Amino acid sequence: MNLSFDTVIVGSGVGGAAVAAALCSDGSFTDGAVLVVDAGAGRDERAGHDERAGRDERAGHDERAGRDERAGPAESEDREGSAGRNGTFVGTRFSDVYPTASSIGSGISSPLMSRRARPVWRMESAVSALKHLMDITRADALFSKKGILKLALSEEQAAHFKDAAGKWPVYGQWIDTMDAGRRWPAIHAPFGALHVSEGTSVSLPAWSEHLIRYATSRGAHCMTDARMLSWTERGPKITVRIRVGRGKNGRIEGIDTSRLILALGADYLRFAELAALNLHPIKGQWALVECPHFEDDVIPVSGAGYVVEEKRIIDEKPFGGQKQFSGQKRFGGQKQTKDSPGLSLGSTFEHAYRHLRTDRGSLSGMISNAAQMIPAVEQSRVLASGAAIRVTVPGIRLPMVGPLRRDSNVWIFTGLGSKGILMAPMLALELPDYFSDPGSIPKEIRVTYRL
Numbered sequence: 315m316n317l318s319f320d321t322v323i324v325g326s327g328v329g330g331a332a333v334a335a336a337l338c339s340d341g342s343f344t345d346g347a348v349l350v351v352d353a354g355a356g357r358d359e360r361a362g363h364d365e366r367a368g369r370d371e372r373a374g375h376d377e378r379a380g381r382d383e384r385a386g387p388a389e390s391e392d393r394e395g396s397a398g399r400n401g402t403f404v405g406t407r408f409s410d411v412y413p414t415a416s417s418i419g420s421g422i423s424s425p426l427m428s429r430r431a432r433p434v435w436r437m438e439s440a441v442s443a444l445k446h447l448m449d450i451t452r453a454d455a456l457f458s459k460k461g462i463l464k465l466a467l468s469e470e471q472a473a474h475f476k477d478a479a480g481k482w483p484v485y486g487q488w489i490d491t492m493d494a495g496r497r498w499p500a501i502h503a504p505f506g507a508l509h510v511s512e513g514t515s516v517s518l519p520a521w522s523e524h525l526i527r528y529a530t531s532r533g534a535h536c537m538t539d540a541r542m543l544s545w546t547e548r549g550p551k552i553t554v555r556i557r558v559g560r561g562k563n564g565r566i567e568g569i570d571t572s573r574l575i576l577a578l579g580a581d582y583l584r585f586a587e588l589a590a591l592n593l594h595p596i597k598g599q600w601a602l603v604e605c606p607h608f609e610d611d612v613i614p615v616s617g618a619g620y621v622v623e624e625k626r627i628i629d630e631k632p633f634g635g636q637k638q639f640s641g642q643k644r645f646g647g648q649k650q651t652k653d654s655p656g657l658s659l660g661s662t663f664e665h666a667y668r669h670l671r672t673d674r675g676s677l678s679g680m681i682s683n684a685a686q687m688i689p690a691v692e693q694s695r696v697l698a699s700g701a702a703i704r705v706t707v708p709g710i711r712l713p714m715v716g717p718l719r720r721d722s723n724v725w726i727f728t729g730l731g732s733k734g735i736l737m738a739p740m741l742a743l744e745l746p747d748y749f750s751d752p753g754s755i756p757k758e759i760r761v762t763y764r765l
């Protein structure tokens with residue numbers, strides 16, 4: 315493989331995958347110009363399952379401190395059994411990568427978010443960018459077409475929702491209790507609901523995989539099981555050190571590039587320079603439960619958490635073969651099926667946590683929240699559960715995009731929080747403009763460091 319690329323994207327979650335697809339849809343990124351590197355073996359691993367649990371103990375935090383603080387950033391001692399900064403053996407304490415946020419299963423995208431159904435930042439642009447990326451990548455089949463039913467949990471909330479429906483009628487319509495009962499008998503909506511018709515749901519692993527497939531069909535290369543260990547930037551040249559494969563078969567490679575985009579999700583914590591960014595990791599637990607029998611398909615609902623029908627990855631190879639894949643395993647591999655494997659329930663928001671396991675209390679809390687919205691869920695068996703970290707920018711809760719320092723060609727694309735589905739396409743599609751003029755990056759999302 316050619317080990318020199320114009321642009322290297324590290325991370326193929328919803329963020330990195332959207333960036334790869336957006337760049338490759340742009341004529342200025344020619345065949346072979348883009349490389350995507352991901353530490354994961356493939357998106358078919360539903361990482362975050364409890365097999366990884368128990369090893370985190372908020373790892374990156376301890377290990378990274380006190381290392382070479384200079385940029386560039388060697389990764390904090392990793393998981394191969396090396397000694398930590400105080401000589402502590404850290405090798406087996408945590409998983410090879412943090413469970414990635416994009417592997418949690420299905421999530422929702424709602425332009426009218428929050429308890430008061432206020433529009434998300436740049437709502438119109440975000441919604442149309444998501445549609446555009448769906449269109450150009452022919453991803454229609456992955457997305458639910460039913461909108462999101464946002465249930466009011468009190469009279470007060472119902473008043474906010476009616477107000478939102480009045481102000482943004484294209485995005486959401488008010489549905490009273492009677493009407494909701496008629497249209498969606500399985501759903502309990504005692505205070506009515508906002509039908510966010512411009513909302514949607516999608517399997518995050520399926521969507522990110524699809525975007526990567528699209529990118530590779532347009533000339534991008536993709537390496538899986540390839541973990542970035544460090545990078546160095548000297549003038550216009552950036553060298554990225556990666557470890558390809560694991561254990562005895564692992565080898566270290568250097569890749570030269572003129573632009574590096576870091577879409578690492580929670581793994582930013584492992585790099586000293588990135589750990590100083592003004593970011594905040596929030597643990598979220600999810601569960602997959604058996605789908606009760608419904609007469610009709612279930613509309614995705616939100617309110618007390620969310621409930622979404624989980625769709626399996628569609629393996630239709632819409633862009634032909636993926637010859638450019640390298641690494642041990644291809645993405646995907648699941649067969650298309652019409653059966654729903656269950657309902658995805660989300661999620662907790664835990665600002666302080668000591669591990670990345672699920673816990674019984676949160677799991678039963680998620681089930682009872684879901685049953686408050688869809689009573690039949692009360693009887694559902696739990697099929698799987700897990701936890702991952704979503705990265706946010708504290709206070710503002712908007713993404714963070716831009717060069718790490720003025721004149722640097724190392725960019726961060728992160729902070730997608732719980733709006734990755736909606737925010738990633740818009741920012742990814744705008745990225746080429748930001749490259750040409752970093753001053754055009756909206757000030758709300760520029761890179762900031764903790765003081």
Ligand SMILES: Cc1cc2nc3c(=O)[nH]c(=O)nc-3n(C[C@H](O)[C@H](O)[C@H](O)COP(=O)(O)OP(=O)(O)OC[C@H]3O[C@@H](n4cnc5c(N)ncnc54)[C@H](O)[C@@H]3O)c2cc1C
Binds near residue numbers: 582703
């Ligand atoms: C429980 C839960 C529920 C959620 N629900 C929703 C929802 O309903 N709607 C919504 O929009 N969002 C939701 N989110 C948030 C959403 O998952 C994130 O916004 C999104 O997945 C973030 O994508 P990302 O690409 O930034 O990071 P990630 O998905 O974490 O991807 C990072 C990628 O980088 C790779 N990587 C990391 N370090 C390295 C390295 N050193 N070398 C190589 N590769 C590396 C990882 O393997 C991974 O593939 C939820 C999150 C959680 C945890």
